[in-house]
Amino acid sequence: MxxxxxxxxxxxxxxxxxxxxxxxxxxxxxxxxxxxxxxxxxxxxxxxxxxxxxxxxxxxxxxxxxxxxxxxxxxxxxxxxxxxxxxxxxxxxxxxxxxxxxxxxxxxxxxxxxxxxxxxxxxxxxxxxxxxxxxxxxxxxxxDERVLRGKVDVFVTLEKQRQQLLQADRMREMFVGILGHDLRNPLQGILMTAELVLSRSKDETMRKPLEGIRQCGDRMARMIEQILDLTRIRLGGGLLLSSTPVDFHSIVEQVIEEFAEHESRFSVEVVGDTHGSWDIDRILQVLSNLAGNAVEHSPPGAPVLIRVDGRLDDALECEVRNGGPGVPSGLRDALFEPFRGRDRTRGLGLGLFICKQIVVAHGGTIEFESSDESGTRFQISLPRHTAFGGADDFGEGSVFAAEAMLPRSEAGLRRERHRRGTDDRIADGACRAGAILVVDDDPSVRDSLEFLLNMDGHQVMAAADGDEAAEIVARNGVRPDMVIVDYNLAEGVIGLQVVTRLRERLGHDLPALILTGDRSTGSLRNIALHNCTQLSKPAKLEELTQAIQRLLE
CATH class of the missing domain: 3.40.50.2300 (Response regulator)
Incomplete structure (x- = not known):
């Protein structure tokens, strides 16, 4: 050589x-x-x-x-x-x-x-x-061969270490993402069963432990959502956002509604024009987190101020302020970093980190100032209009499009539009019963849905996959009034494919409710499916019942 x-x-x-x-x-x-x-x-x-x-x-x-x-x-x-x-x-x-x-x-x-x-x-x-x-x-x-070999050795070693780190990080993020997604199915069964029994039980000795189950389930659902958000951010794909015209004031009102037991503590100041275009669900997430922190970390009964300033033409500002002790000095420099929360028993310490990512993704800023004398104030500034895809991504007139753009909580803007409509009929017990086909490959989810629907007087047919669903329709000659289907079925089958297949067999646009373990599934944003709505797992009993009734009507 x-x-x-x-x-x-x-x-x-x-x-x-x-x-x-x-x-x-x-x-x-x-x-x-x-x-x-x-x-x-x-x-x-x-x-x-x-x-x-x-x-x-x-x-x-x-x-x-x-x-x-x-x-x-x-x-x-x-x-x-x-x-x-x-x-x-x-x-x-x-x-x-x-x-x-x-x-x-x-x-x-x-x-x-x-x-x-x-x-x-x-x-x-x-x-x-x-x-x-x-x-x-x-x-x-x-x-000199030895010099060249030495230099190549250095960079080859660095590349091997880089690949090892990437692989470890990729495996960790994939594991966390899959784990968070798959946890939703059993959690759906737990929460739905607990809510169903709570809605019908008058026995206080039973209600107290069931309330505990529901609260723990809700906390777990929030943790799963944070894990999935962190996974999306860390994998580089970022958070999936979509812009919808909305009055920011109505988002604030919904947040306060979520804290009904502390409603008297909130005061809201609004100046200027509060209309704009943002991702409603994500802005709700930000304000809900800040409002929850304000209530949690201020003295009992102390006021919490939410101020919305829309006087600027191209931007909107929102302030959330509370009294009481300020943020500990040791946390102030790392408040928006992951896993740095003050109380790990309440969550994973990801809330403010994700809030910042959401605001930054909108092209905005979030800052805070805190002291023991004046309390803590978070200041958000958002461009009045963002450039994310809106309902047009789904196709004009798509019911699925309208539903997909709504916040995950049915206690939100949808409640206002239906307060005197379908929701009242549900509250009065005037619910329409129908023949409902349930398609889900998870037995616990399938069984809990079947139990819930039977209790509400519906005729229920259950299938583990699209083939079994098609066979039920063909064999029994049954024409279901609607179908409830999981978005991700076994062997990579997508629930929307099952809906399309059933519609072809039945010859009409069978109403469909899609349950998904990931509320930001990118594939959903490229499909315009009429007469269809979407809920994220774990879906609450109230929002599930309301969605079913709207589709049946």
Missing amino acids: MDSIENGSSEPAHWHGPADSSSRRKAHDDRSSATDLPVVLIVDDVADNLLAFEGMLRRDDVEIVTALSGRAALDILLDRNVALAIIDVQMPEMDGFELAALMRGVEKTRYVPIVFVTAGSREPSRVFKGYEVGAVDYLFKPV
Whole structure:
């Protein structure tokens, strides 16, 4: 093996080897796809030099990829994840400096380490130019094999460590996400059963433990949602937001309504125009968290002020203020960081972290000031209109679209629109009974839904998947009035596919209620399905009953 190489004068006429390394790259692609070997790219316009470099650096734990030109190198760089690029400076058409400048202008290749090699001038200005375009080192030919191997070892080791960290982080986030999603199914059964018994039981000795079950279930549901939000943020996809025109004041009123037992403590000040476009559900989440913290961390009975200022044309500001002791000084610098909450028994310490992510995703800011003398004040500033997709993403006139844009809690804006309509009929017991087909692959959810619907006088048919649902309809000649279906069924089947199949068989738009374990399922936003609504698991008994009645009517 040679210890050093020098630039040759020309490319051999018989050479058919490393030009773009296409055949060798394919073989290496098959191997690296299974092993994720670090890739070292060598770029030189002289084929003999490529062979020499490849011979010096060949090892079992590294994949060597070669290119005879800057353009061929760019193709490889955009296609592969490269741990180190060894680039000859003097090349025709595109020299090494030009290639490096192009690499630094592309996000995928911006941070690929570059080692320049050259047989040219050793002038300091030439060397400095190499460092200016992003080189980590600059070597002169003849290149000492031991020096080159040492430098490659460093970057290959760094790449291996990076891949290990990425894999560990990916596995952790996937595990947390899957765990959080799958926990919703048994929680749905627990909460629905507890609420069902509570709604019908007059025995106070039974009601107290059931209330405890419901409260613990609600707390667990909040934790699961926070885990999933953290997973979305950490995986890089971010929070899924959609903008809907709304009066911010009505969102504040809904938040206060959620804290009915503390309603007398809240005072609201509104000035200016409070209309705009935001993600209603997410803004509710932010204000609910801030209001809950204000109630929790102020003296009993102490007032909580929510002030909405809409006097600016392009922005809206909201302030949540409470008295009492300020935030401990040790927490102030890390208040918006994850897992830094004051009381871990109330949650995971993710609330304010997620609040900040939601506000920032809207293009806004959130700040706070706190002292023992004046209490704590959170200040939110939001652009009056955001650029997220709205109901039009679902298709004009889609009932599913309108429902999907609503907050998760049926105690919200929907309640106002139905206060004198369907909801009153439900409260008065004037509920319409119907034939309902339930499709869910989780037996606990299926059984609890079947029990609930039977108690309300509905005729219930239950199936574990779409095939069984279609068989029930075909075998019994039953024409269900509506279907309740899980969004994610076994073997990757989507509930919307089941709805479409049933509608084709029945010849009409069968009303459908979609239950999903993830309220921000991206696929939902690309489907316009009429006569359909969506609820997130765990769905509360009240919102489930109301949704069923609206679809039956």
